[in-house]
Amino acid sequence: MRNFRPVKSLVLLGCLLAFTIHIPAQSAAISSAEAHRRAEALLKQMNLDEKIGQMNQAAGMVIPGLGGDKPDDLIAKGGVGSVLWLIDVKEINRLQHLAVEKSRLHIPILFAFDVIHGYRTAFPVPLAMASSWDPSVEEAAQRYAGQDARAAGILWTFTPMVDIARDARWGRIVEGAGEDPYLGAAMARAQVRGFQGETVGPDSVLVCVKHFAGYGAAEGGRDYDSSYIPEELMQNVYLVPFHAAADAGAGSFMSAYMDLNDVPASGNHWLLSDVLRNQWGYKGFVVSDAFAVGSLQVHGFAKDPEDAALKGVSAGLNMDMASGTYVKNISKLVSAGKITVAQLDEMVLPILEAKYKLGLFDHPYVDESKVETTLNRPEGRELSRKLASRSMVLLKNEHNTLPLRKDLKKIAVIGPLADSTHDIEGGWTVEGLFGGGGKSHPVTVFAALKALLPGAEITAVPGPVPGKTFLGMVDQFSGGKPVPPPTPEETADWLSKVKSAAADADTVIAVMGEMASMSSEAASRASMNLPGIQEQMLEAAVASGKPVVLVLENGRPVDINWASQHVPAILEAWFPGTEGGNAVADVLFGEVNPGGKLPISWAHSAGEEPLYYNHNLTHEPEDRPNFTSRYWDVASKPLYPFGYGLSYTNFKFENLKLGKASVKAGEATEVRVDVTNSGGVAGDAVAQVYIHQRSGSASRPVRQLEGFKRVALKPGEKQTLTFTLGKNELQFWDPQTKKWVVEPSTFDVWAGEDSTATLHAELTVTQ
Numbered sequence: 001m002r003n004f005r006p007v008k009s010l011v012l013l014g015c016l017l018a019f020t021i022h023i024p025a026q027s028a029a030i031s032s033a034e035a036h037r038r039a040e041a042l043l044k045q046m047n048l049d050e051k052i053g054q055m056n057q058a059a060g061m062v063i064p065g066l067g068g069d070k071p072d073d074l075i076a077k078g079g080v081g082s083v084l085w086l087i088d089v090k091e092i093n094r095l096q097h098l099a100v101e102k103s104r105l106h107i108p109i110l111f112a113f114d115v116i117h118g119y120r121t122a123f124p125v126p127l128a129m130a131s132s133w134d135p136s137v138e139e140a141a142q143r144y145a146g147q148d149a150r151a152a153g154i155l156w157t158f159t160p161m162v163d164i165a166r167d168a169r170w171g172r173i174v175e176g177a178g179e180d181p182y183l184g185a186a187m188a189r190a191q192v193r194g195f196q197g198e199t200v201g202p203d204s205v206l207v208c209v210k211h212f213a214g215y216g217a218a219e220g221g222r223d224y225d226s227s228y229i230p231e232e233l234m235q236n237v238y239l240v241p242f243h244a245a246a247d248a249g250a251g252s253f254m255s256a257y258m259d260l261n262d263v264p265a266s267g268n269h270w271l272l273s274d275v276l277r278n279q280w281g282y283k284g285f286v287v288s289d290a291f292a293v294g295s296l297q298v299h300g301f302a303k304d305p306e307d308a309a310l311k312g313v314s315a316g317l318n319m320d321m322a323s324g325t326y327v328k329n330i331s332k333l334v335s336a337g338k339i340t341v342a343q344l345d346e347m348v349l350p351i352l353e354a355k356y357k358l359g360l361f362d363h364p365y366v367d368e369s370k371v372e373t374t375l376n377r378p379e380g381r382e383l384s385r386k387l388a389s390r391s392m393v394l395l396k397n398e399h400n401t402l403p404l405r406k407d408l409k410k411i412a413v414i415g416p417l418a419d420s421t422h423d424i425e426g427g428w429t430v431e432g433l434f435g436g437g438g439k440s441h442p443v444t445v446f447a448a449l450k451a452l453l454p455g456a457e458i459t460a461v462p463g464p465v466p467g468k469t470f471l472g473m474v475d476q477f478s479g480g481k482p483v484p485p486p487t488p489e490e491t492a493d494w495l496s497k498v499k500s501a502a503a504d505a506d507t508v509i510a511v512m513g514e515m516a517s518m519s520s521e522a523a524s525r526a527s528m529n530l531p532g533i534q535e536q537m538l539e540a541a542v543a544s545g546k547p548v549v550l551v552l553e554n555g556r557p558v559d560i561n562w563a564s565q566h567v568p569a570i571l572e573a574w575f576p577g578t579e580g581g582n583a584v585a586d587v588l589f590g591e592v593n594p595g596g597k598l599p600i601s602w603a604h605s606a607g608e609e610p611l612y613y614n615h616n617l618t619h620e621p622e623d624r625p626n627f628t629s630r631y632w633d634v635a636s637k638p639l640y641p642f643g644y645g646l647s648y649t650n651f652k653f654e655n656l657k658l659g660k661a662s663v664k665a666g667e668a669t670e671v672r673v674d675v676t677n678s679g680g681v682a683g684d685a686v687a688q689v690y691i692h693q694r695s696g697s698a699s700r701p702v703r704q705l706e707g708f709k710r711v712a713l714k715p716g717e718k719q720t721l722t723f724t725l726g727k728n729e730l731q732f733w734d735p736q737t738k739k740w741v742v743e744p745s746t747f748d749v750w751a752g753e754d755s756t757a758t759l760h761a762e763l764t765v766t767q
């Protein structure tokens with residue numbers, strides 16, 4: 001398996017980490033051996049029901065339609081090892097007192113929640129943070145989020161989501177690092193480091209790497225749908241970031257919802273035991289996704305709940321999230337001799353070890369007096385703003401439309417996202433997820449512009465909230481209602497408002513994209529257009545003849561074909577978080593020079609999905625005149641390629657040199673390339689190295705990323721960057737021998753600014 005070199009993202013790291021304040025350790029970390037010793041000793045005292053209890057994760061809140069009784073009685077009997085979906089610290093402490101004081105062995109509960117991109121202060125969504133091409137962004141965000149979570153009693157987060165997503169129709173693409181295994185592995189490792197630190201200890205939040213595995217390949221991009229992935233694709237692509245996270249010490253994994261090659265992931269022995277435990281030597285524990293053990297019956301895989309529990313345990317699934325199937329059925333299975341106590345001990349041990357390592361036995365309760373001050377630390381906002389601007393991608397900038405001048409007198413700000421506090425943070429915000437919200441006070445683009453330019457006249461024309469034909473998850477839980485599309489009269493009215501605001505303005509800033517609820521779980525889209533009348537509003541603004549800047553807030557690439565031809569400047573801000581508006585303003589007015597790059601290929605339309613740069617060559621490659629593999633009605637290339645992003649300056653890449661032009665299989669060579677800031681302002685370049693194996697025992701991708709570095713360069717400054725190509729970068733899992741191999745072959749090597757880089761060298765690998 002590939003064992004990627006850590007990417008040294010030194011740029012601004014010191015500056016970013018300066019924002020994470022030191023929160024003193026509660027007690028000293030203990031070694032894995034000591035945690036193991038203590039867990040074993042405790043296990044010896046436990047009866048069968050108490051063991052089963054540790055394998056049960058109960059819902060801490062009643063979710064309409066999904067059940068969930070208050071778990072008090074069960075907790076007092078030691079029947080609950082973990083509780084999820086609870087952030088009320090008083091209730092956390094109440095339940096913890098029950099566990100610690102009333103249960104026979106006083107084992108504390110591990111409280112868990114989805115702390116995905118910040119706790120109270122939201123950082124940019126994960127897809128945005130991956131666009132920074134700077135793992136220190138993820139690390140700093142997750143370290144900060146972990147400090148908040150820990151102070152609020154959440155010691156276990158269901159992060160990172162490391163699913164490779166090659167199909168942007170899939171709503172959960174927003175939660176991961178995009179389509180590439182190398183970039184995904186770097187971002188996975190950074191998140192593990194951010195939450196857990198060097199090792200799991202009393203300052204850590206335990207991570208949960210999800211969704212193991214293949215969830216991103218759901219058929220048709222429909223969430224939860226089956227995935228069919230041959231082993232070579234699993235090994236070479238989908239499993240890569242999972243393995244990187246496991247090697248980085250990730251404390252737990254989450255099994256996915258869907259069928260993988262007809263076997264549900266939560267009952268999949270190949271995944272949970274053969275690959276994770278036996279091939280990778282993983283020592284942590286695996287929790288199912290919510291209700292997934294119960295769903296083994298829904299899949300038509302288990303005949304009843306008892307069979308579902310048997311299939312989960314037999315596959316190697318330690319903990320049942322929320323379905324109650326384990327707690328209700330395992331003792332029957334033990335009595336029937338279908339599950340042994342030794343099997344259960346193996347399942348329970350790593351759960352107890354994690355609790356010891358986290359220091360939970362020493363400090364089970366939340367210090368309620370410190371929660372609000374921790375969650376409201378002002379440095380979190382400063383960090384959020386920096387990380388957001390560092391994650392933005394400049395897609396187009398004709399005639400140097402950007403940066404804007406600060407002496408603008410009149411600005412028209414149009415679009416439904418311009419002043420939407422509900423959307424700018426994106427989905428999966430801890431306090432907003434189920435309708436709590438309201439405590440982070442997000443800054444919208446409109447609010448930020450008004451604060452930045454108090455003397456300017458800034459007019460907002462939001463237009464209608466795009467009508468929804470489907471209610472996204474956030475809305476379901478917050479009780480939101482579907483919004484009917486505007487009538488023709490309302491549409492005409494909005495468009496005339498755009499026309500007159502634009503006619504009267506020096507510049508138009510359109511803030512458009514998708515509502516936050518259109519991305520994330522159960523939020524797949526069959527079309528990727530700009531929903532509602534946004535494009536008509538954009539057309540009306542452009543028709544005014546005034547300069548128009550399009551700022552996108554969205555969780556996946558959207559169809560901006562028209563805009564890419566007619567709007568002079570386009571900035572991809574994704575869902576940039578609590579300080580998103582200020583961060584957008586920083587980039588629009590040149591305080592920050594954008595340096596983010598796309599972690600996904602940007603399709604013209606949904607019909608091209610799945611679209612990814614690291615595909616194989618076909619019988620008729622796409623650059624042939626006829627019979628090409630691509631489409632009759634759209635260009636063969638994506639609208640914007642993987643790795644793409646502009647800057648307010650220009651970079652020149654030259655002198656690509658290999659340390660050795662020929663190496664033996666298993667040896668490494670250095671790759672050097674010079675990058676110069678050839679423009680007039682300081683900026684960040686992201687150097688990217690791609691390879692292609694020309695022949696061998698399997699067809700290999702036309703290009704694959706095997707190195708990247710983000711560097712800050714002053715005008716005129718040149719740096720020589722070095723990368724390594726060795727076993728980890730050159731090997732692949734060979735479908736014929738079913739082994740990892742480095743084969744004698746000729747390799748193309750490219751270095752440059754994106755996945756279309758042309759600077760080329762040739763590497764020969766011999767036997």
Ligand code: NOJ
Pocket residue numbers: 084114158210289290521
């Ligand atoms: C379901 C989601 O698929 C998963 O990502 C999440 O962590 C769990 N629910 C818990 O909220």
